[in-house]
Amino acid sequence: MTTQATASRGAVAALARVDGRKLLFSPIFLSGLVLSLVGVGIFVQTVRTDATATWRVDAWTVGAGSIILALLAMVAANRAGLRDWREETVDQHEALPLGTSMRLAGLLGGVAWPATVAMVPVALAAVWASTRLEVPPVTTIHVIQTGVLVLMLGALGLALASWIPSGFVAPVVAFAFYVVHPGEYEQAWHAAWPFSFMSTVSLASWHVVYLLGLTLILIVAADLRGSRGRGGLAALTVGVVAVTVSLAAILPNACVSPGNCLL
Amino acid sequence: MISLHYTAMAISWLPLALAAFLGVACVVVARMVAPGTPASLVAVQFSAILLSTATGFVFDDPASDVLSASPKSLAWRRIRRMLVIIPVATSIWAVLIVWHGPFEPESAFTLTCMYLGLLGLSLGIAGVTTRRGGGGAVVAPIVFITIVVSSLLPPRWRPMPLGDVPGGFTSLQLRWSATGLAGLLLLVASSRDPGSVAFRMFSAGGPGEPKVVTPPRTG
Numbered sequence: 001m002t003t004q005a006t007a008s009r010g011a012v013a014a015l016a017r018v019d020g021r022k023l024l025f026s027p028i029f030l031s032g033l034v035l036s037l038v039g040v041g042i043f044v045q046t047v048r049t050d051a052t053a054t055w056r057v058d059a060w061t062v063g064a065g066s067i068i069l070a071l072l073a074m075v076a077a078n079r080a081g082l083r084d085w086r087e088e089t090v091d092q093h094e095a096l097p098l099g100t101s102m103r104l105a106g107l108l109g110g111v112a113w114p115a116t117v118a119m120v121p122v123a124l125a126a127v128w129a130s131t132r133l134e135v136p137p138v139t140t141i142h143v144i145q146t147g148v149l150v151l152m153l154g155a156l157g158l159a160l161a162s163w164i165p166s167g168f169v170a171p172v173v174a175f176a177f178y179v180v181h182p183g184e185y186e187q188a189w190h191a192a193w194p195f196s197f198m199s200t201v202s203l204a205s206w207h208v209v210y211l212l213g214l215t216l217i218l219i220v221a222a223d224l225r226g227s228r229g230r231g232g233l234a235a236l237t238v239g240v241v242a243v244t245v246s247l248a249a250i251l252p253n254a255c256v257s258p259g260n261c262l263l
Numbered sequence: 264m265i266s267l268h269y270t271a272m273a274i275s276w277l278p279l280a281l282a283a284f285l286g287v288a289c290v291v292v293a294r295m296v297a298p299g300t301p302a303s304l305v306a307v308q309f310s311a312i313l314l315s316t317a318t319g320f321v322f323d324d325p326a327s328d329v330l331s332a333s334p335k336s337l338a339w340r341r342i343r344r345m346l347v348i349i350p351v352a353t354s355i356w357a358v359l360i361v362w363h364g365p366f367e368p369e370s371a372f373t374l375t376c377m378y379l380g381l382l383g384l385s386l387g388i389a390g391v392t393t394r395r396g397g398g399g400a401v402v403a404p405i406v407f408i409t410i411v412v413s414s415l416l417p418p419r420w421r422p423m424p425l426g427d428v429p430g431g432f433t434s435l436q437l438r439w440s441a442t443g444l445a446g447l448l449l450l451v452a453s454s455r456d457p458g459s460v461a462f463r464m465f466s467a468g469g470p471g472e473p474k475v476v477t478p479p480r481t482g
Contacts, residue, residue: 031408038415068411075404086400167400168278168320171407172285172313178411179305179425 011098015106020113023076029114032072036118039065040125047132055126055135062125066118066146067195071174073114074153078170080107081161081222104158104223111154119147141204142197148211149194155218162222186261191254192247198254199262206249213242270343275320278399279348282317283355286310290363303363307374308425310359312406314352315381319389319402321348327393338454345386352382369432376439380423381406383443383450390453 023029039061046061047053084090093103126139160169177195190196191203194211198204216239220232255261286309293306321344324330330340356378360371385402392401413423421428423442428434 028404028408035408035411035415072404072408075407079400079404082400086398164281166277166281167398168281168317168403171316171403172282174404175312175407175410176309178407179309 008098008102012102012105012109015098015103016109016112019080019107019110021110023073023080023110023114024117026076026079028072028076028079029069032069032076033117033121035072036065036069036121039063039068040121043125044128047129053133055129055133055139059125059129062122063142063197066122067149068178069118069121070146070149070153071177073111073118073150074157075170075174076114076157077107077111077154078157078161079167080110081158082165082167085161085165086167101223104162104219107158108155108219111151111158115147115150115154118150119143122146136199138199138201138204141201141208145197145204145208145211148208148215152194152211152215152218155215155222159218159222162224186255186263188251188254188261190261190263191250196263198250203250203253203262206246209242210246210250213239213244213246215239216242267343267347271347273324273326274344274347275323275399278317278320279314279352279355282310282313282352286313286355286359289313290359294363305425307359307363308377311356311374311378311381312410314356315378315385316403316406318348318352318382319385319406320399321345321386322389322393323399324393336456338451338456341390341450341454349382353378373432373435373439376436376443380439380441380443380446383446384409384423385446387446387449387453390450394453 042061043059046058050058084093094100123143126135126143129135156173157170160173191198191207192210194214196207198207216235220236220239223232254263289306289310293303297303322341331337333340356375360366360374364371366374385406388402388405389399392398392405410423410425413421414425416422418424418426418428422438424435424438428438430437
């Protein structure tokens with residue numbers, strides 16, 4: 001039994017390595033990486049030419065670039081999730097000893113690679129900026145949040161691939177996330193928007209927990225067709241608890257006064 | 264009279280059905296929540312993007328390798344497919360615009376230019392990617408990336424503007440028309456028949472490809 005579990009773990013790790021490399025070098029993810037670096041470049045140029053530049057005001061291009069990168073990582077993960085469907089190899093792979101859940105776990109492990117790489121431009125911008133400007137301590141949490149955001153959206157891409165097997169859906173969802181904004185007038189519930197970056201260490205940390213909870217829920221949703229075990233139920237419970245507790249911690253404290261929020 | 268019945272059966276309609284459903288949902292929400300506001304306009308623009316990129320699946324054909332040996336040219340086969348899907352997508356778009364209304368005539372014309380520009384671009388990208396083996400699934404991500412890149416540029420340089428640009432409606436109409444035209448050029452270029460003499464002469468000389476030799480005229 002232990003040998004079988006070890007073999008499964010080894011297979012999942014091998015799949016994660018292969019899919020991780022494929023995702024990293026997919027043209028869609030690379031386009032996002034270029035756009036993220038453009039955001040960093042614009043910020044660097046602003047700091048070099050404008051003596052009054054600050055991290056809080058001018059680093060928005062870095063954040064915007066990382067959000068676009070996360071959205072394109074979702075599209076790339078969705079394409080990876082649809083590979084069997086696209087190549088019409090679903091039946092062949094169903095006949096393999098490694099089950100659907102294990103293959104999905106491998107894909108999710110693969111998403112961890114772009115999630116790690118997505119943190120690099122933001123971290124580089126923060127390190128470079130700290131030599132010239134005052135960078136708030138919460139930036140470290142924001143760097144981690146970028147990686148978790150890619151993980152969460154990667155899980156969303158895989159859930160979409162599992163439930164609506166069409167290459168059309170993920171780009172549409174990405175575009176909806178890109179154009180839809182909760183509103184110019186800040187309100188506490190905007191903190192539940194996945195792309196909110198809270199401005200205190202405590203709230204930002206809870207927001208990371210919130211995103212991790214969403215990730216777990218989406219992983220369960222993606223695996224709902226293949227999973228029959230208790231592991232899915234346990235993951236769903238942990239995800240729901242994480243989302244509920246983090247929202248309970250964030251929402252009452254997100255706004256100092258109406259319209260003046262820590263977003 | 265061209266019989267398009269079999270062509271219609273060979274096309275994947277799921278993306279267009281999804282786009283129509285989501286487009287209708289967007290317009291319903293826009294009419295209920297924020298009629299006549301910029302948010303409502305975003306919903307109509309989003310519907311245009313949905314419908315146009317959904318048509319990018321029109322050239323996907325699992326039997327393309329088999330059909331490439333048929334006497335009908337690639338361009339002709341593509342025209343038949345476009346004759347089926349473009350009227351359907353454009354009718355849905357027209358219904359959405361009229362249903363969402365009222366728009367000033369200039370606004371409605373600008374939105375239609377945007378839809379047609381995106382349609383031309385999507386078909387152009389679909390033409391190229393289908394030829395290279397990517398298929399329609401790549402169209403929407405590429406359109407998404409081009410719109411994002413366009414929105415990162417200063418307003419005066421945006422080729423695909425979603426908001427105001429210097430020059431007002433005229434400039435918006437010109438830019439979207441140019442985008443559509445560029446897409447159509449891509450489509451025409453990618454629809455050359457691989458079996459045509461001109462194409463073979465263009466591609467001859469590559470590694471492993473036979474040279475095209477024109478036989479001498481004999482009297």
